[in-house]
Amino acid sequence: GRSHACGSTFFGALVQLIPCRAAVAPFTPVPPSEACCNAIKSLGQPCLCVLVNGPPITGIDRSMALQLPDNTHLNLPPSPPALPIIGHLHLLTPSLFNSFSNLSSKYGPLLYLRLGAARCLLVSSASMASEVFKTHDLAFSSRPVFAFADKLLYGTSGFITAPYGDYWRFMKKLCVTELLGVRQLERSRTIRREELRRLLVIVMEKASKNEVLDVGGELMRLTNNVTCRMVMSTRCSEDDGDAERCRELVKESFELAAKLCFGDVLGPLKKLGFWIYGKQAMNVSKRFDELLERVLKEHEERAEKDEDLMDILLKVYRAEKAEDLFIAGTDTTAEAMQWTIAELLNHPDAFKRARQEIESVVGRSRLVEESDIPSLPYLQAVVKEALRLYPPGPVTTRECRQNCRIKGFDIPEKTAVAINLYAIMRDPDAWDNPNEFRPERFLIPSRDQEQNLFNFVPFGAGRRGCPGSVLAFSLMNTVIAAMVQCFDWKVGGDGDGDQKVDMQPGSGMSMSMVQPLLCHPVVHLNPFAA
Numbered sequence: 362g363r364s365h366a367c368g369s370t371f372f373g374a375l376v377q378l379i380p381c382r383a384a385v386a387p388f389t390p391v392p393p394s395e396a397c398c399n400a401i402k403s404l405g406q407p408c409l410c411v412l413v414n415g416p417p418i419t420g421i422d423r424s425m426a427l428q429l430p431d432n433t434h435l436n437l438p439p440s441p442p443a444l445p446i447i448g449h450l451h452l453l454t455p456s457l458f459n460s461f462s463n464l465s466s467k468y469g470p471l472l473y474l475r476l477g478a479a480r481c482l483l484v485s486s487a488s489m490a491s492e493v494f495k496t497h498d499l500a501f502s503s504r505p506v507f508a509f510a511d512k513l514l515y516g517t518s519g520f521i522t523a524p525y526g527d528y529w530r531f532m533k534k535l536c537v538t539e540l541l542g543v544r545q546l547e548r549s550r551t552i553r554r555e556e557l558r559r560l561l562v563i564v565m566e567k568a569s570k571n572e573v574l575d576v577g578g579e580l581m582r583l584t585n586n587v588t589c590r591m592v593m594s595t596r597c598s599e600d601d602g603d604a605e606r607c608r609e610l611v612k613e614s615f616e617l618a619a620k621l622c623f624g625d626v627l628g629p630l631k632k633l634g635f636w637i638y639g640k641q642a643m644n645v646s647k648r649f650d651e652l653l654e655r656v657l658k659e660h661e662e663r664a665e666k667d668e669d670l671m672d673i674l675l676k677v678y679r680a681e682k683a684e685d686l687f688i689a690g691t692d693t694t695a696e697a698m699q700w701t702i703a704e705l706l707n708h709p710d711a712f713k714r715a716r717q718e719i720e721s722v723v724g725r726s727r728l729v730e731e732s733d734i735p736s737l738p739y740l741q742a743v744v745k746e747a748l749r750l751y752p753p754g755p756v757t758t759r760e761c762r763q764n765c766r767i768k769g770f771d772i773p774e775k776t777a778v779a780i781n782l783y784a785i786m787r788d789p790d791a792w793d794n795p796n797e798f799r800p801e802r803f804l805i806p807s808r809d810q811e812q813n814l815f816n817f818v819p820f821g822a823g824r825r826g827c828p829g830s831v832l833a834f835s836l837m838n839t840v841i842a843a844m845v846q847c848f849d850w851k852v853g854g855d856g857d858g859d860q861k862v863d864m865q866p867g868s869g870m871s872m873s874m875v876q877p878l879l880c881h882p883v884v885h886l887n888p889f890a891a
């Protein structure tokens with residue numbers, strides 16, 4: 362469950378079910394394999410195999426699972442060949458964005474998929490995405506609600522997952538005016554500078570002791586602290602362990618979400634999940650509430666004069682929804698920075714060029730600052746190129762709020778939509794050598810601005826696009842610049858320095874590294890020494 366604020370646990374659950382595809386197809390009486398049973402158990406479900414292949418159970422109409430929707434009069438987008446019950450589930454593999462990409466390169470950029478009992482539109486090109494993000498922005502400005510979502514930690518009451526409506530509009534406005542707007546980002550600059558300095562001190566220490574650094578872990582701590590301080594005026598990674606507890610609860614809730622979302626795939630069987638997991642879900646929510654309540658109470662007692670987002674939320678709404686931003690902003694940004702550093706280590710020429718640029722603009726006597734970033738175009742290109750290749754939220758989900766048409770195809774109301782940002786940003790029709798790390802491509806002015814607008818979409822787009830993109834860019838650029846300015850890096854835990862970083866993304870919904878990035882830092886410039 363890492364980094365998937367911007368993704369969806371629904372697909373996470375689907376992926377785990379892949380070994381079961383043979384066993385759940387009704388006309389091929391294959392006994393459930395061990396892998397299937399294990400997958401089901403890992404989702405916390407009792408033996409589904411028994412339910413599907415076994416004797417009928419009162420209250421569950423198995424034939425319902427076979428029913429196709431009455432869509433015959435509609436001109437639906439093309440569909441790959443489907444199997445009964447599971448539909449297209451058998452076409453997916455644990456690396457979801459990859460299997461989505463394979464489907465679109467074989468069958469086209471707009472596909473109608475049936476995943477168990479769920480229906481889903483798969484969007485995989487910039488021109489199709491512009492239909493969702495721009496032409497029909499309002500129609501696609503909701504997110505799908507999954508089974509039992511309301512019983513989960515965030516459910517539909519969170520900002521990220523909220524259906525389009527008053528609450529979402531309220532949160533969006535608040536975010537833009539009070540936290541992520543240009544003026545607010547200006548005000549919170551000191552927080553980011555202090556946290557970057559803290560990180561550099563830690564890395565300096567590692568370097569002086571010749572110890573190995575868990576790059577991802579430290580970056581996560583940094584983004585945690587920055588978000589937490591910006592939102593709640595509190596540093597989270599302090600010794601009292603609140604941050605740890607918070608992260609654990611978030612993780613637990615994502616795991617539970619995966620179990621409960623399983624209900625969406627089961628269709629008629631979905632009540633089952635809640636009988637078993639409902640209580641557990643309530644329990645996680647309750648513990649999170651307790652933690653948050655304590656933080657809020659401390660917050661009120663401190664009564665600092667500088668108002669932060671939490672004060673405003675307390676005042677305006679008496680709501681405690683800030684944790685959403687915490688989830689959305691932390692893992693994603695840290696993950697993206699880790700990939701950027703990894704690509705720079707695998708491309709020493711790019712590293713050298715970035716450092717030369719920094720030294721020519723900043724010099725060697727002070728640390729690079731946020732205000733230097735506009736003068737560092739190559740650095741910005743490096744960060745963009747890493748986001749293009751490794752978008753932390755590779756697939757974003759939307760829901761169609763009303764019947765509409767895309768390129769002549771009918772999209773029924775309430776269809777879930779998966780937009781494969783990963784595929785769009787590696788589309789060979791839009792990018793030369795799409796799988797190669799070439800920051801220079803962002804330095805060449807593009808001929809057709811309008812068309813290129815939706816080729817680069819790591820933050821999604823439209824009114825439901827990421828409101829944190831300016832903050833994320835500014836944090837990423839500054840942190841990467843400092844890491845390049847101050848240190849040389851030897852890859853690997855043993856520190857011989859000649860290894861390449863393994864750039865294989867992990868499986869599932871997220872875009873995390875298979876292996877954690879371990880490095881030995883060597884000080885190149887100590888800006889605190891003077």
Ligand code: HEM
Pocket residue numbers: 367520521522523533588685686687689690691693694697752753754757758759819820821822823824825826827828829830832833
């Ligand atoms: C590199 C870092 C980040 C990436 C790649 C990223 C990516 C995304 C994506 C792809 C979406 C879905 C957009 C869509 O459906 O069109 C999203 C939504 C969101 N992101 Fe980010 N994000 C990042 C950092 C942040 C930060 C720093 C924050 C705030 C502190 C944030 C807050 C949000 C919120 C609140 C939403 C939900 C918006 C809504 O539903 O209206 N993100 N992000």
